[in-house]
Amino acid sequence: MQRTIVGIDVGTTKVCTIVAQVADGGRLNILGVGVMPSKGLDKGVVVNIDDAVNAITASVEKAERLSGYRIGTAFVGVSGRHISSLNSRGVVAVQRPDHEITRNDVARAVESAQAVAIPTQREIIHVIPRAYVLDGHEGIRDPIGMSGFRLEVETHIVTGEMMAIQNLIKSVQKTGVEIDDLVLQPLASGEAVLTDEDKDRGVMLVDIGGGTTDVAIFVQGGVWHTSVISVGGNHFTNDLTYVLHTPHNTAEYLKLRYGSAIAGEPPAAGDEQDQIEIETLTVGEQQKISRHLLNQILQARAEQVVELIYNEIRRSGYEGMLPAGIVLTGGAAQLGQFDELMREMLGMPVRIGTPTDLSGLADSLDSPSYATGVGLLRWGARHGLGMLGPTHRSEERQGWGNVYERFKGWMREFLP
Numbered sequence: 001m002q003r004t005i006v007g008i009d010v011g012t013t014k015v016c017t018i019v020a021q022v023a024d025g026g027r028l029n030i031l032g033v034g035v036m037p038s039k040g041l042d043k044g045v046v047v048n049i050d051d052a053v054n055a056i057t058a059s060v061e062k063a064e065r066l067s068g069y070r071i072g073t074a075f076v077g078v079s080g081r082h083i084s085s086l087n088s089r090g091v092v093a094v095q096r097p098d099h100e101i102t103r104n105d106v107a108r109a110v111e112s113a114q115a116v117a118i119p120t121q122r123e124i125i126h127v128i129p130r131a132y133v134l135d136g137h138e139g140i141r142d143p144i145g146m147s148g149f150r151l152e153v154e155t156h157i158v159t160g161e162m163m164a165i166q167n168l169i170k171s172v173q174k175t176g177v178e179i180d181d182l183v184l185q186p187l188a189s190g191e192a193v194l195t196d197e198d199k200d201r202g203v204m205l206v207d208i209g210g211g212t213t214d215v216a217i218f219v220q221g222g223v224w225h226t227s228v229i230s231v232g233g234n235h236f237t238n239d240l241t242y243v244l245h246t247p248h249n250t251a252e253y254l255k256l257r258y259g260s261a262i263a264g265e266p267p268a269a270g271d272e273q274d275q276i277e278i279e280t281l282t283v284g285e286q287q288k289i290s291r292h293l294l295n296q297i298l299q300a301r302a303e304q305v306v307e308l309i310y311n312e313i314r315r316s317g318y319e320g321m322l323p324a325g326i327v328l329t330g331g332a333a334q335l336g337q338f339d340e341l342m343r344e345m346l347g348m349p350v351r352i353g354t355p356t357d358l359s360g361l362a363d364s365l366d367s368p369s370y371a372t373g374v375g376l377l378r379w380g381a382r383h384g385l386g387m388l389g390p391t392h393r394s395e396e397r398q399g400w401g402n403v404y405e406r407f408k409g410w411m412r413e414f415l416p
């Protein structure tokens with residue numbers, strides 16, 4: 001049996017809608033892709049609903065035209081500085097007299113992990129079980145059917161500001177599309193570019209987009225740390241416009257065409273190779289720009305991004321313990337030698353992650369920019385309708401669905 005699912009990545013620079021058929025083994029057959037410039041977003045967050053609605057509508061309509069599929073619901077990515085995450089343990093006594101663990105015990109354990117204080121203006125986006133502990137034995141992935149007295153679960157909880165989440169939900173719903181589930185963007189990207197082996201060994205996913213750098217650290221197969229840093233590819237371009245006094249378009253062109261995160265040795269005096277000639281705003285007038293200066297500007301910003309990434313590794317407590325290293329994705333991962341700079345500065349393996357294993361209209365998705373979009377589909381294929389539950393679909397709903405309905409959704413989503 002095949003079902004059709006849709007992912008909408010509402011990014012800071014582009015909105016990407018992908019329609020795909022999921023085959024039984026989970027394989028994705030891409031039926032349609034609609035990529036349109038984004039509007040109304042700043043650093044991953046909706047700041048103008050009307051603009052965002054227009055951009056999402058254009059992207060959805062394009063994907064519909066290409067696929068011939070009428071989009072009713074979609075998995076949607078969420079990001080922004082308002083996101084925060086924490087790890088929480090839940091504990092329950094096993095209920096059955098013979099001490100065999102049931103789904104119900106697991107559900108109760110996960111529920112008790114959520115009994116942490118979440119400030120009133122925030123809501124929970126994910127509660128993801130990472131591992132179970134049975135009578136003190138750590139690292140159990142699927143406890144159902146095992147026997148024991150005391151079941152603990154380690155979960156990763158992601159929350160976001162209610163208003164930021166509501167504005168994203170509104171922007172999508174106003175296009176006539178209901179939301180199957182909201183997925184934290186780095187978790188979606190991770191679905192597209194990480195292997196199970198990466199996650200088992202210990203890996204960091206880094207998605208550098210236009211407005212934000214989204215990170216997720218996986219250890220022993222589960223998610224341990226997630227964070228959103230408010231610096232992305234746009235900052236590189238803005239730096240160039242300030243320092244080189246070029247228009248934004250020119251700066252973006254220079255970055256894509258000549259940019260490198262490692263400036264290297266300064267050129268010899270009078271080195272013509274170093275000079276890039278570009279048109280200025282005045283017709284017929286040329287401006288000469290030093291390639292080395294261009295890359296020095298980019299390197300300074302790239303180093304800052306790597307330092308911020310390093311801070312997150314330290315914050316996670318897994319410094320020196322991520323043998324699979326960093327998987328770098330997002331559009332800005334394509335900046336020349338960015339991976340090399342990161343490898344040098346952090347002393348870790350770094351590879352660039354691009355979505356793979358797709359059939360159908362897959363060619364257009366062969367870029368790190370589409371990790372989130374493809375990952376939303378993989379998330380949907382793996383977890384199905386998530387936490388939102390039916391309450392989410394009603395216009396009158398208060399907040400983001402009632403907790404019990406959402407909790408039932410989580411159970412469907414994550415129980416082994």
Ligand SMILES: Nc1ncnc2c1ncn2[C@@H]1O[C@H](COP(=O)(O)OP(=O)(O)OP(=O)(O)O)[C@@H](O)[C@H]1O
Nearest residue numbers: 011012013014209210211212233234331332334335
């Ligand atoms: N070859 C390249 N070299 C350097 N930067 C690039 C290259 N290609 C794309 N970028 C940059 O990637 C950024 C866009 O990446 P992406 O499409 O992943 O962003 P987004 O998903 O819209 O934004 P976000 O995830 O931050 O909300 C832009 O800043 C763009 O300049």
Ligand SMILES: [Mg+2]
Nearest residue numbers: 011012209372
């Ligand atoms: Mg993105």
